[in-house]
Amino acid sequence: MVMRVCVYGAGAIGGLIAARLSRTGASVSVVARGDTLEALQRQGVGIVEGGKTGFHPVHAVAGADQLGVQDLIVVAVKQPALNAVLKQFGPLMDANTRVLLAMNGVPWWFLDGLPDAPSDTVLRCVDPQGDLRRHLPSRQVLGCVVHLSAAIESPGMVRLNSGNRLIIGEPCGEISTVTRAVAELLEAGGFEVELSAGIQRDIWYKLWGNMTMNPVSALTRATTDSMLDDPLVNRFCCNVMQEAAGIGRAIGCGVDQTPEQRNATTRKLGAFKTSMLQDVEAGRALEYEALVGTVYELAGKLGQEVPNISTLYGLIRLLARSATPT
Incomplete structure (x- = not known):
C-alpha cells in the first residue's frame, strides 16, 4: 500500500x-x-x-x-x-x-x-x-x-x-x-x-548543546568558535550545561559526557552561525522556549536551583520580546 x-x-x-x-x-x-x-x-x-x-x-x-x-x-x-x-x-x-x-x-x-x-x-x-x-x-x-x-x-x-x-x-x-x-x-x-x-534521552542530549550555543549566539551575534574561544563565555556555557545535566539525571535522561567534552566537539566544527542567530538576523521569531524555557520550567517542577539557566532564559526571553514587532 x-x-x-x-x-x-x-x-x-x-x-x-x-x-x-x-x-x-x-x-x-x-x-x-x-x-x-x-x-x-x-x-x-x-x-x-x-x-x-x-x-x-x-x-x-x-x-x-x-x-x-x-x-x-x-x-x-x-x-x-x-x-x-x-x-x-x-x-x-x-x-x-x-x-x-x-x-x-x-x-x-x-x-x-x-x-x-x-x-x-x-x-x-x-x-x-x-x-x-x-x-x-x-x-x-x-x-x-x-x-x-x-x-x-x-x-x-x-x-x-x-x-x-x-x-x-x-x-x-x-x-x-x-x-x-x-x-x-x-x-x-x-x-x-x-x-x-528512549527518544527523550536522545532529545535531551541534542538539547544539551543547543540550549547554550543557540541563545548565546543570538545574544552576542557571535559564531560558535568565537564563543567557545572566549574563556568566560565557554565557562558560562559549561555552567548552564552542568545545571541541565542535573535536571536530566533527575528525570532519567543522564548524559555520559562533561560539558567540556561536548564543547570541544562543537569547537571542531569551526565557525558557523547557529539557527537562532540566523533567525535574529532575519527578524524571525526565536524558538527559545523549547530550548531554554522548558529546562527552566522543569527545574522549577523538580525544586532545583539553576542560577545560570535562569540568567540565560531571562536574557534570551528579553531579546525575543524586544525583537518582536508590535
Missing part, C-alpha cells in the same frame, strides 16, 4: 524529507504558502546532494482542508509556529495517523512515558493552555532527532550540507510495527535511521 504523507514546514528539513519520501513512491503532500507554494506546484521539491540536483513531485497545497486523512504527518516547523499548526490537523488525522515531529528542543509531550517525570507533566512555556495532547494524543506522536545540516537555496530548493541521520521513537518507549514502517520508509528515502526505545 502506498503511504500517504503530509509535510508541514517546507524549509530545509521539511523540504529534504518531502523530496526523499517522494522518490520512494509515497504519496507526498506539502502544506506551504507564498513563493514556496508556487515553486513546489511548478517544479516539485528540488534537492542538491552529492553534487547532483534533482526535482521530486509533491502535491503542494495552501491548507490541510484540501487533503484527506494521512498515514503520516511530518512536522518540520519551529516551535513558535507549532501550536497553531497542530490545531489544523483535524482533517488529516484518524486514530491510525502518526505525526513525526522533526524539531529541536523539548516538546510538550516530553514527560509522557518517563518513569521519573514529575507529577505535573504539562510544560506551560510550550503548551500554555495545556491542550496540545487533546489535538495530538501522545500515543500518535513520533519523536525525531535530526542529525544533519541542510539549507534553503531558494523557495522549494534544498541543499544537504552534511549528515544524514534521524533518530525516531515513541514517547512510551515502545517500538511498534507502525514506527518500524515509518523507519523503513525513511530508510528507503536514503536516510540513516535509528530506532530509539
Whole structure:
C-alpha cells in the first residue's frame, strides 16, 4: 500500500524529507504558502546532494482542508509556529495517523512515558493552555532527532550540507510495527535511521548543546568558535550545561559526557552561525522556549536551583520580546 504523507514546514528539513519520501513512491503532500507554494506546484521539491540536483513531485497545497486523512504527518516547523499548526490537523488525522515531529528542543509531550517525570507533566512555556495532547494524543506522536545540516537555496530548493541521520521513537518507549514502517520508509528515502526505545534521552542530549550555543549566539551575534574561544563565555556555557545535566539525571535522561567534552566537539566544527542567530538576523521569531524555557520550567517542577539557566532564559526571553514587532 502506498503511504500517504503530509509535510508541514517546507524549509530545509521539511523540504529534504518531502523530496526523499517522494522518490520512494509515497504519496507526498506539502502544506506551504507564498513563493514556496508556487515553486513546489511548478517544479516539485528540488534537492542538491552529492553534487547532483534533482526535482521530486509533491502535491503542494495552501491548507490541510484540501487533503484527506494521512498515514503520516511530518512536522518540520519551529516551535513558535507549532501550536497553531497542530490545531489544523483535524482533517488529516484518524486514530491510525502518526505525526513525526522533526524539531529541536523539548516538546510538550516530553514527560509522557518517563518513569521519573514529575507529577505535573504539562510544560506551560510550550503548551500554555495545556491542550496540545487533546489535538495530538501522545500515543500518535513520533519523536525525531535530526542529525544533519541542510539549507534553503531558494523557495522549494534544498541543499544537504552534511549528515544524514534521524533518530525516531515513541514517547512510551515502545517500538511498534507502525514506527518500524515509518523507519523503513525513511530508510528507503536514503536516510540513516535509528530506532530509539528512549527518544527523550536522545532529545535531551541534542538539547544539551543547543540550549547554550543557540541563545548565546543570538545574544552576542557571535559564531560558535568565537564563543567557545572566549574563556568566560565557554565557562558560562559549561555552567548552564552542568545545571541541565542535573535536571536530566533527575528525570532519567543522564548524559555520559562533561560539558567540556561536548564543547570541544562543537569547537571542531569551526565557525558557523547557529539557527537562532540566523533567525535574529532575519527578524524571525526565536524558538527559545523549547530550548531554554522548558529546562527552566522543569527545574522549577523538580525544586532545583539553576542560577545560570535562569540568567540565560531571562536574557534570551528579553531579546525575543524586544525583537518582536508590535
